[in-house]
Amino acid sequence: MGKTKGDVIFDIINYVILSILLLVLVYPIYFIVIASLSDPHAIYRGEVIYKIAGFNIDGYTRILHTPQIWIGYRNSLLYMTVGTLVNLFITIPAAYSLSRKDLIGKNIIMGIFVFTMFFGGGLIPTFILIRDLNLYNTPWIMIIMGGLNVYNMIVSRTFFQVNIPNELLEAAKIDGSTNTYFFLRIVIPLSKAIIAVMALYYGVGHWNNFFTGLIYLKDKELYPLQVVLRDILTQNQVLADMMSGDESFIEQQKIADSIKYGVIIVACIPMLILYPFVQRYFVKGVMIGAIKG
Known part of the structure; x- marks a missing residue:
């Protein structure tokens, strides 16, 4: 059956709107890429709009020779x-346990988890708790803080409910399997999609996390890359350390931009490298985990 005139008009409007949205989302990233490779003077003159003007990698050279960047990279990784x-x-x-129908008190436990999604202790009580636990200004605060994301757990629980039927567990128990053996040898291999998605979610969250480091770290040797990036973008002293003293103030401002x-691009590279390896699991894991609540 051919498309009606109304369908054609609807498709045209959709394509136009989606094209505009794509341009709005992609162009800022594209501009940052070409600006990082362009002559600073050309950027100031407004010549960098849709292509590189005066190819220049001086910004990347200075970045790669800055110890703070490498320290931040090491810490973030x-x-x-x-x-x-x-x-x-x-x-x-946790998600698998809550997906089991025979878990006693499952609804109460789930309710406690959901409660934490809407209510928290606040920044100051949390800071006092972290200090009293001797986690302040230690690498462990960046690792342990946010150890469980309730939303991710709910998505994972739904995945297990949909894909791991109780009949499979019953059949395994008939063969003498224990719950631990069933989880490690059967459930985990069947859950590669959701594990990959959760790894991507958590990995991106850790990589982009700067607030925890900003509040709970004071030693610059422990700063993640995002805090280093924030310092470079907001503190002129950091930028001054990346430049030679014989450059004029105006030249320094142009090179600073x-x-x-360049720093923004450098910070995005690991995630751009990681994503293709989990892309094939991404849509499958998210869609299956969102079908049934």
Whole structure:
């Protein structure tokens, strides 16, 4: 059956709206890329709009020779890797347990979890708690803080409810399987999609986390990359340390903008590398985990 005139008009309007939204979302990223590779003077003259003007990688050269960037990279990779493993170690078993119909008090436990999504102790009581636990200004605060995201646990629980039927557990028990053996040898291998999605969610969360480091870390040697990036974007002293003293103030300001664009790109590279490896699991895991609540 062919499309009616109304269908054609509807499709045209949809394509126009989606094209505008795509342009609005993609162009800022594209501009940052071409600006980071352009001559700072060309940026100031407004010549960098849709293509690189005066190819220049001086900003990247200064970034790569800045020890703070590498320290931040090292810390962020450590926090993201270990933190994500801790998140998965907590989230996946908790979600599976809450998906089981035979768990006593399941609704009460779930209610307690959901309660924490809407109510918290506040920043000051949390800070006092972290200090009293001797986690202040330690790497562990970046790893343990937010060890369980309730929303992610709910999505994972729904995945298990849909994909791991009780009949499978009953059949395994007939063969002499224990609950632990069933979870480790059967459930986990069948849950690669949701594990990959949760790893991506948690990994991106750890990589972009700057607030925890800003509040609970004071040693710059422990700063994650996002806090270093924030300092570069907001504090002129950090930028001054990345420049030579024989440059005029105006030149320094122009080069500073180039450095800022370059730092943003450098901070995004790990996530751009990671995403293609979990993309094939992403849509499947999210859709299955969102079908049934």
